């Protein structure tokens with residue numbers, strides 16, 4: 001078993017780039033069907049979704065746009081409040097079909113925050129696409145319309161996802177060693 005060391009932790013293979021790309025093609029096919037005539041705007045959430053957004057968007061054939069947003073902590077507000085604002089909104093998203101591209105939905109808190117802020121602009125609809133979904137960690141009720149893989153409640157890296165900022169460049173998705181059989 002190939003072991004990849006990132007900072008102080010060891011990771012082992014979990015999902016290959018080939019498997020990932022096969023699922024992306026499947027999701028793109030569904031989206032190309034369901035988004036026909038909707039003139040959607042895809043919105044990648046930085047940083048984690050950049051690889052997924054890129055590979056997914058290459059398979060999208062309906063007329064559409066893509067943009068990227070990032071959650072940033074407010075400056076000057078007590079860090080205990082953990083208030084984050086969404087930066088980078090510049091297209092007119094009012095009355096548009098938005099397709100949010102996320103890397104991973106864990107508790108769902110991040111996405112909840114993003115959806116609440118986007119709703120202020122009164123888009124026509126918000127469709128959620130995530131590469132990975134951890135159903136055992138998920139605490140929210142909103143629908144995850146498309147996910148490529150359902151995964152256990154373990155820590156993974158690669159294909160855009162990081163451990164303390166490292167590991168995003170890996171083509172495959174790796175899982176923390178000795179954690180892979182827990183919570184399955």
Ligand code: IMP
Pocket residue numbers: 048103104105106107108109110111154155156157161162163
């Ligand atoms: P949530 O707000 O709990 O849904 O967490 C979402 C965010 O936590 C993601 O956008 C990731 O940045 C990070 N995250 C959650 N699980 C993992 C993981 O297994 N590996 C790397 N990052 C993760």
Ligand code: MG
Pocket residue numbers: 045046047048049102103104
């Ligand atoms: Mg993320």
